[in-house]
Amino acid sequence: NFMLTQPHSVSESPGKTVTISCTGSSGSIVNNYVQWYQQRPGSAPTTVIYEDKQRPSGVPDRFSGSIDSPSNSASLTISGLKTEDEADYYCQSYDSSNGNWVFGGGTKLTVL
Amino acid sequence: QVTLKESGPVLVKPTETLTLTCTVSGFSLSNARVGVSWIRQPPGKALEWLAHIFSNDEESYSTSLKSRLTISKDTSKSQVVLTMTNMDPVDTATYYCARIKALAGNDYWGQGTLVTVSS
Numbered sequence: 001n002f003m004l005t006q007p008h009s010v011s012e013s014p015g016k017t018v019t020i021s022c023t024g025s026s027g028s029i030v031n032n033y034v035q036w037y038q039q040r041p042g043s044a045p046t047t048v049i050y051e052d053k054q055r056p057s058g059v060p061d062r063f064s065g066s067i068d069s070p071s072n073s074a075s076l077t078i079s080g081l082k083t084e085d086e087a088d089y090y091c092q093s094y095d096s097s098n099g100n101w102v103f104g105g106g107t108k109l110t111v112l
Numbered sequence: 113q114v115t116l117k118e119s120g121p122v123l124v125k126p127t128e129t130l131t132l133t134c135t136v137s138g139f140s141l142s143n144a145r146v147g148v149s150w151i152r153q154p155p156g157k158a159l160e161w162l163a164h165i166f167s168n169d170e171e172s173y174s175t176s177l178k179s180r181l182t183i184s185k186d187t188s189k190s191q192v193v194l195t196m197t198n199m200d201p202v203d204t205a206t207y208y209c210a211r212i213k214a215l216a217g218n219d220y221w222g223q224g225t226l227v228t229v230s231s
Contacts, residue, residue: 001175032215033215035216035217037159044221044223044224045159045221047218047219051216051217056219090158092161094215099172100174100175101161101164102161103151103159103160103161104158105158
């Protein structure tokens with residue numbers, strides 16, 4: 001089965017830039033869109049990136065998404081980190097082989 | 113304004129069937145290329161996709177849970193219902209419904225409802 005692997009945790013200082021990776025286990029991650037969700041403690045997830053690199057209205061341009069074909073991975077980059085960015089981040093994509101949606105295991109971002 | 117809200121029991125016993133309802137507003141369940149997903153999250157763990165249903169009644173289920181899940185919709189009531197049979201304590205989780213747009217993932221999420229499975 002298709003799986004998405006994320007680092008368990010990352011940390012960075014306010015004002016800096018952090019990148020969270022999401023690596024596909026097989027096939028090509030470019031075949032289907034990747035989404036990124038932010039989940040603050042005690043809250044429901046919200047979308048920060050959809051269709052690989054699109055930002056919903058209201059999401060600051062400090063958030064950006066990209067795809068790297070050679071490494072079969074997607075990345076979420078957050079620049080100018082703020083303490084409010086501290087949250088869990090999940091990537092998601094579609095497994096065309098079985099019609100299932102797949103989430104990564106989540107990455108806890110600490111801004112300290 | 114798009115909103116989704118989950119409703120259902122907070123506590124179910126092992127072996128019972130769970131029925132959850134997602135009531136949506138701000139969009140129609142008959143909109144082309146739009147549907148509703150169910151996603152769950154055990155305490156302290158990652159998100160897990162369960163099922164989705166689109167406006168054309170196309171359904172899809174998690175391969176690992178397919179035998180226990182049924183999803184349906186009532187467009188006139190703006191509701192999507194998920195049933196999960198033979199509940200077990202490992203099914204204890206917050207259950208979310210979320211709007212899905214074609215293959216672009218989930219753009220709006222409900223607040224979630226915590227379901228505990230215990231005797």
